Amino acid sequence: MSKLVITAALVGAELTRKQTPNLPLTPEEIAIAAEDACNAGASVVHLHVRDKDGQATQDRDVFARTIQLIKSRCDAVIQVSTGGAVGMTPEERLQPVTLSPEMATLTCGTVNFGDAIFANPFPLIRRFARAMREHGVRPEVEVFDTGAIATAERLIGLGLLEPPVHFDFVMGMPGGIPATVRHLVCLVDSLPAGSTWTVAAIGRSQLPLNTVAVAMGGHVRVGFEDNVHYQRGVLADSNAQLVARVVRIATELGREIASPADARAMLRLPAARRGS
Ligand code: KMH
Numbered sequence: 001m002s003k004l005v006i007t008a009a010l011v012g013a014e015l016t017r018k019q020t021p022n023l024p025l026t027p028e029e030i031a032i033a034a035e036d037a038c039n040a041g042a043s044v045v046h047l048h049v050r051d052k053d054g055q056a057t058q059d060r061d062v063f064a065r066t067i068q069l070i071k072s073r074c075d076a077v078i079q080v081s082t083g084g085a086v087g088m089t090p091e092e093r094l095q096p097v098t099l100s101p102e103m104a105t106l107t108c109g110t111v112n113f114g115d116a117i118f119a120n121p122f123p124l125i126r127r128f129a130r131a132m133r134e135h136g137v138r139p140e141v142e143v144f145d146t147g148a149i150a151t152a153e154r155l156i157g158l159g160l161l162e163p164p165v166h167f168d169f170v171m172g173m174p175g176g177i178p179a180t181v182r183h184l185v186c187l188v189d190s191l192p193a194g195s196t197w198t199v200a201a202i203g204r205s206q207l208p209l210n211t212v213a214v215a216m217g218g219h220v221r222v223g224f225e226d227n228v229h230y231q232r233g234v235l236a237d238s239n240a241q242l243v244a245r246v247v248r249i250a251t252e253l254g255r256e257i258a259s260p261a262d263a264r265a266m267l268r269l270p271a272a273r274r275g276s
Pocket residue numbers: 012013014081082083084085086105106107113118142
């Protein structure tokens with residue numbers, strides 16, 4: 001089996017310090033969390049940022065500062081969020097793509113998001129895919145429900161997404177695909193040939209679905225954005241603690257852990273293609 005790419009989703013857009021006092025919020029805190037996660041075995045950082053009040057923002061300058069600080073501390077692949085927070089405009093959401101990060105998320109469908117709606121109509125998806133292509137950014141297709149895979153295939157047909165595509169299954173969001181092994185198998189079976197995939201699962205589903213993904217040959221996403229607990233009723237101390245656990249499980253199951261350089265090659269990122 002291939003080496004395991006671990007993505008650390010450090011912050012998210014919705015979480016607050018009330019939910020976990022261990023949440024990194026400032027660019028400096030996020031950069032330290034990224035370095036710790038990278039040292040623990042993460043090779044990709046899924047990045048959201050916050051403003052001075054701790055609120056989700058897609059501000060280009062805050063992303064730029066945070067990315068600069070992360071790069072000064074570790075070599076992790078940086079994957080910016082274009083999801084932002086529900087209710088943000090497409091213009092707001094697209095800002096970090098103009099910094100030409102190595103990767104960005106591309107959510108391929110509208111989904112109920114708890115009590116809200118995470119709006120991703122097809123014209124927005126097309127526009128985001130075009131912007132990523134223009135800025136040399138490799139998309140990770142976010143799959144909150146099965147239809148997203150068919151939408152990604154539409155983008156491939158339009159020449160806006162270059163196969164093989166990397167997918168992230170975000171499972172267990174209220175309103176999205178349930179976090180079960182049966183649903184995961186269905187998603188994997190539905191992928192275009194040659195795709196790579198990661199599993200992110202919400203709350204207490206994170207650990208079992210990550211473990212199944214490791215055994216199936218997929219990749220995993222851990223971190224506070226999806227889950228703040230280490231076990232029932234016990235908050236995780238840090239994102240790195242969650243990374244370290246999945247490293248131990250993967251090692252027991254015989255999966256080697258991908259370095260950032262391995263991840264760049266496996267996910268066919270621009271730097272690996274250039275041979276840098
Ligand atoms: N915060 C969610 C509304 C992404 O990063 O691309 C969207 C999200 C997905 O987190």
